[in-house]
Amino acid sequence: MRFPPERIVCLTEETVETLYLLGEQDRIVGVSGYAVRPPQVRREKPRVSAFTSADIPKVLALEPDLVLTFSDLQADIAAELVRAGVAVHAFNQRDIAGIFAMIRTVGALVGAAEKAETLARSYEERLRGIEKSVRGLQRPRVYFEEWDEPMISGIGWVSELVGIAGGDDVFPGKAKERAAKDRIVSSLDVVGTRPDIVLASWCGKKVVPERIRSRPGWEAIPAVRKGHTVEIKSPLILQPGPAALTDGLDAILVALGTWRDR
Template sequence: MRHFPPRRIVCLTEETVETLYLLGEQDRIVGVSGYAVRPPRVRREKARVSAFISADIPKILKLEPDLVLAFSDLQADIVAALIRAGLPVHVFNQRDVAGILAMIRTVGALVDAADAADQLATSYQQRLAAVASTERPSRKPKVYFEEWDDPLISGIGWVSELIEIAGGEDVLPTLRIHQAAKDRIISPEMVRAAAPDVILASWCGKKVVPDRIRNRPGWSEIPAVRNGRIVEIKSPLILQPGPAALTDGLDAIVAALWPLPMPSELRTTA
């Protein structure tokens, strides 16, 4: 980095943007992902320089950043181009709740706000623990999370963890260890056999169409379909591995799993 803490930061994904705003360090940001919507003011305050797997490299270079924050192997080509151009880049790769908390603390350390970041991360840990310890019926709802509809892709690691924290049971828990979406492709028959009580869907920014789910061959007898428990969770809330997922994303899962009044099949207690 040319300066420490960096004075001019470009964020290529949403979660580092939100983290810097929450830390009160937003004035350091000079460029953001086109998907950044949290907080809403970011859309009018910051230059938009990238999609997820593509970026306007000349525009980023004109912003003269001291630091670029990127995410995962999916942005490897962007990162390589920026490094070749002489820019310092920090690449995150968080895929679970622990990784999200570590990302928050690392962002704080990078901008000389380690104490504030630790306080923020600790507050999220306490919140997660409080939700997980909430007394609920012993019968956990079985949950299928759909990240994409064609082909069917099940939920990534942090989503699966949040389902469990919310008091649900992920019907495909062994798949969450796979980082790449291609390794979480499933068949419709797998979902039918799992018989989820609730279907949560978030199609990576594409609007979820519940009728497409209901009308899949053989799905009419899945309890979630039969009982009308198909719920869309907006992608910015749950599919960005950052503060949104730990707050509004988790709240959306809780609301979907434990609606009031509660479905009769979940009312029995031990």
């Protein structure tokens, strides 16, 4: 691999945003079809993948020095690229500490370690400030729904951000599970936790609040009864990178603030 790599393909959106924030976007030659941050990426960079699939010939035609992937769900893509002789770095962050590590690692990979350290520290300071600002405020019980059929509760970094924003995840144990299949919950499970707020972000598709509110027995849930069912757009919260630490967290803060002001 050339160092620093001059031609990078990013198969998930969080590394795209990180490289732009580091001012290293000129190295990017291909991105995931889900990359929308910053907005100009949609017109500046060719799209070469979905999430669990990629156009391997198109990736190879870009002659990348490095391909950045994420999680076991892209393991087959990574393996195919490795067999084709491409250098691949596979991230697997599932919590906030992992997000900070990703930012620092991306910086190191492109020879911008100092800028990455400054960026990561700015986010760390922001999160500490927000956590301090909500101390002493009433803490709502929050159910975060990552998918609807089956119902999947929030992953680690989402649960942590709910806590930083001043709420309590109703399924904190589930949040520690890395695989989505291990975070499946039943309708009765959710009803039993009696959440004050339902936050929904169905990865890759629009949330339908009416569908949530009409689930059998859910009229007993305080969040449903009092109208505190809120969609958070998936690009803001379900990508483990800068978006979640900024606009994603801000969306949670607004939802919790609205609940407190009821």
